[in-house]
Amino acid sequence: TASTVASAELNRRARAVMPGGNSRTAVYSSPYPIYVRYGHGARVVDVDGTERLDFLNNSTALIHGHAHPTIVRAVAEAAARGTSFGMPTETEVAFAEALTARNETFEHVRFTSTGTEAVMMAVQAARAHTLRPKLAKIAGAYHGAYDATAINNDGSGSLITHATLGIPAGVSDNTVIIPFNDPEGALEVLGRHAGELAAILIDPLPWRIGLVPASAEYLAALRGFCDEHDVVLISDEVGSFRIGMGGAIAEFGYAADLTVLGKVIAGGMPIGAVTGRRDVMAVFDPSAGSPPLPHSGSYNANPVSMSAGLASLALLTSDEMDRINGLGADVRDRMRQILADHTPGGWTVNGNGSLFRVLGPNATGADGRPVNAVNLLSRALLRHGVHIGDSGLGCVSTAMEPDDVDAFARAFTAAADDVRACLAQ
Ligand code: PMP
Numbered sequence: 374t375a376s377t378v379a380s381a382e383l384n385r386r387a388r389a390v391m392p393g394g395n396s397r398t399a400v401y402s403s404p405y406p407i408y409v410r411y412g413h414g415a416r417v418v419d420v421d422g423t424e425r426l427d428f429l430n431n432s433t434a435l436i437h438g439h440a441h442p443t444i445v446r447a448v449a450e451a452a453a454r455g456t457s458f459g460m461p462t463e464t465e466v467a468f469a470e471a472l473t474a475r476n477e478t479f480e481h482v483r484f485t486s487t488g489t490e491a492v493m494m495a496v497q498a499a500r501a502h503t504l505r506p507k508l509a510k511i512a513g514a515y516h517g518a519y520d521a522t523a524i525n526n527d528g529s530g531s532l533i534t535h536a537t538l539g540i541p542a543g544v545s546d547n548t549v550i551i552p553f554n555d556p557e558g559a560l561e562v563l564g565r566h567a568g569e570l571a572a573i574l575i576d577p578l579p580w581r582i583g584l585v586p587a588s589a590e591y592l593a594a595l596r597g598f599c600d601e602h603d604v605v606l607i608s609d610e611v612g613s614f615r616i617g618m619g620g621a622i623a624e625f626g627y628a629a630d631l632t633v634l635g636k637v638i639a640g641g642m643p644i645g646a647v648t649g650r651r652d653v654m655a656v657f658d659p660s661a662g663s664p665p666l667p668h669s670g671s672y673n674a675n676p677v678s679m680s681a682g683l684a685s686l687a688l689l690t691s692d693e694m695d696r697i698n699g700l701g702a703d704v705r706d707r708m709r710q711i712l713a714d715h716t717p718g719g720w721t722v723n724g725n726g727s728l729f730r731v732l733g734p735n736a737t738g739a740d741g742r743p744v745n746a747v748n749l750l751s752r753a754l755l756r757h758g759v760h761i762g763d764s765g766l767g768c769v770s771t772a773m774e775p776d777d778v779d780a781f782a783r784a785f786t787a788a789a790d791d792v793r794a795c796l797a798q
Pocket of ligand 1: 487488489490492515516518609611613636644
């Protein structure tokens, strides 16, 4: 097993100045996270010098892997021209053109610095457009850190509207929780709030509730409700846009009024975007005086992210998309086969395109206590040279070749054997 002493030492220093020693809940892991030194292509190297295959790719944001030369050049050239301005740029216009060309429903677009902010602006746009207060979201689904959407986002299917201690009751009063892939159940809840709903927010491939796709009947029921009651349907594709050239609405064949994008569209630089119907997006338009919804942000459409985005989208051709989606299908098939051959069972592998998530059985350790089997698996994978998320989330990048999938399968086999040895038989 590779040494992690340099990470342990860094974490000791880090805990003196940051709670837990870092700035992101998802990348903490107990007893301390492994700190990265650099990445190249499909690989990351940690501060102890250990190299691993990266199948997490910064929570699926890095569709071209680490430090892709074309993206690095775009970033360097943009930075040399100035990193942000109090004026719009030509790169912003060019990136808006490139992005709206991906899907005909992306009529107008506005850029933010993160997916969280883009979700926030989409929800506020729906409120400003409909003049109604409430938002419906799916039980357990994750949409970032914005108050109204950070309610009931822990992956549990419970319909109870539970917020974090940082979110006051007034916010949860305006968030309506609907069950996933249950058209009748969702319509029943929605019907009770019809006249007050501004928007329904759905990630059609919600990773935190298992990366199970929304069914066609479910999407049709939500669309029908929105049409009947003039509610804005928002498709959060911060994670799921990468499944096809036109994003998830194109792959799943449903119509959203607004789509929220992030992550892959800027190849690893901070980004978010709200896009969709021109008449809804008009709430942002300041040309006739103060707009219904002012949209501020010192780093909105910052030229470095815009430039990285142009490079990233240009690299994401339909041939490359097909290639990584094929590798993704291969990875999922091989994981299913390895888990079936090397563990007692109870595992599921979900995913579309280049995305995957492994779900584990309710397991008991050799000491008789309950254990999180997926955590055991992700840690075993780290020891065998592969990084996936602690929750079993992962993806393929364009930096990968079939050889990398073979190396992944070898590590996955060894990790599955380790997990079997840790579980009560
Ligand atoms: N929506 C979804 C579906 C996401 O997966 C995420 C991030 N994992 C976000 C929104 C928030 O994006 P960001 O992390 O860029 O704020």
